[in-house]
Amino acid sequence: MAAYFRTRSHIRPLSWNDELYVVQGQPLAIKVHGLGPNRQHLTVRAIRGNVSVRVIRADNNNIEQDIEVSVVFGGQDELRAYVSQLDEDFFCDAAVASPMGCIHPLKITAYRKLDFPPNISADELALLRVFLSETITPEKPTFNLEDAVRAMQYMRQVIYNRMAFSHPQYFNIARGNLNLFGVIGARGQIDGFGDYPNIDARSADRISKFMIACNRTGMGEKLRSFRQLYQGALDVATGNNPGIQHIPPLYSWRTAGQGSPGSNFQTELSLQGQTFFSLTPAFISDPNGRK
Numbered sequence: 083m084a085a086y087f088r089t090r091s092h093i094r095p096l097s098w099n100d101e102l103y104v105v106q107g108q109p110l111a112i113k114v115h116g117l118g119p120n121r122q123h124l125t126v127r128a129i130r131g132n133v134s135v136r137v138i139r140a141d142n143n144n145i146e147q148d149i150e151v152s153v154v155f156g157g158q159d160e161l162r163a164y165v166s167q168l169d170e171d172f173f174c175d176a177a178v179a180s181p182m183g184c185i186h187p188l189k190i191t192a193y194r195k196l197d198f199p200p201n202i203s204a205d206e207l208a209l210l211r212v213f214l215s216e217t218i219t220p221e222k223p224t225f226n227l228e229d230a231v232r233a234m235q236y237m238r239q240v241i242y243n244r245m246a247f248s249h250p251q252y253f254n255i256a257r258g259n260l261n262l263f264g265v266i267g268a269r270g271q272i273d274g275f276g277d278y279p280n281i282d283a284r285s286a287d288r289i290s291k292f293m294i295a296c297n298r299t300g301m302g303e304k305l306r307s308f309r310q311l312y313q314g315a316l317d318v319a320t321g322n323n324p325g326i327q328h329i330p331p332l333y334s335w336r337t338a339g340q341g342s343p344g345s346n347f348q349t350e351l352s353l354q355g356q357t358f359f360s361l362t363p364a365f366i367s368d369p370n371g372r373k
Contacts, residue, residue: 103306236332328358
């Protein structure tokens with residue numbers, strides 16, 4: 083008789099190549115199909131101790147038992163089955179395509195609950211919030227992690243290029259406020275951030291939903307993608323991965339399809355739902371239009 087793990091919502095047996103994801107504080111429900119050779123339910127253990135396994139229901143008159151997997155430490159782990167009472171191995175390796183009399187181990191990735199790191203600066207936190215509000219997410223069919231990170235690198239470049247521009251007042255940066263907060267909080271520039279550190283409800287909701295997705299057991303591979311995107315945003319925000327400076331320098335971005343921010347801008351590229359703009363050479367050479 084075949085034995086296998088499966089999720090509660092799908093009848094498909096999970097194979098050696100499958101992987102499940104669980105977040106701290108949100109246990110993952112799994113079904114174990116099949117009995118051992120002694121006609122009793124199998125004992126399931128995590129081999130590295132990064133997750134714990136609790137039996138929810140196991141009646142030897144039923145072919146399936148219900149178990150719950152919870153995070154102990156973050157990291158990779160693997161569930162293996164053993165014959166109850168006898169403590170004999172009942173797992174088989176990847177070479178067994180359709181196991182009979184054994185069960186494929188199940189790979190588990192355990193995540194600690196994710197929150198904004200306490201050790202980053204106020205400037206870095208401001209950048210991180212902008213990125214999480216503006217970025218495309220793994221829920222979009224066009225999402226690509228590498229391109230999404232590159233788009234955030236360009237957003238960072240826009241902000242720092244504005245701060246370094248000879249006439250920052252053209253970006254609504256208040257006199258005497260030529261710093262990162264002043265650039266991000268300039269009115270009418272970054273959607274939802276015109277009164278930063280206050281953020282409008284719509285942008286705050288986008289950030290909140292992003293963080294919820296990073297901490298939701300049951301999302302499958304999208305959970306991993308959200309976590310990877312968050313780490314990408316954090317690396318860009320902290321300067322660990324600022325990217326290669328775009329030439330010509332970028333000074334604005336808008337949601338793709340929204341048009342140009344003004345006559346002094348020219349389109350450079352569109353990437354992951356955002357269009358990025360440089361300044362026209364004429365404006366750069368004469369911002370006050372005196373020529």
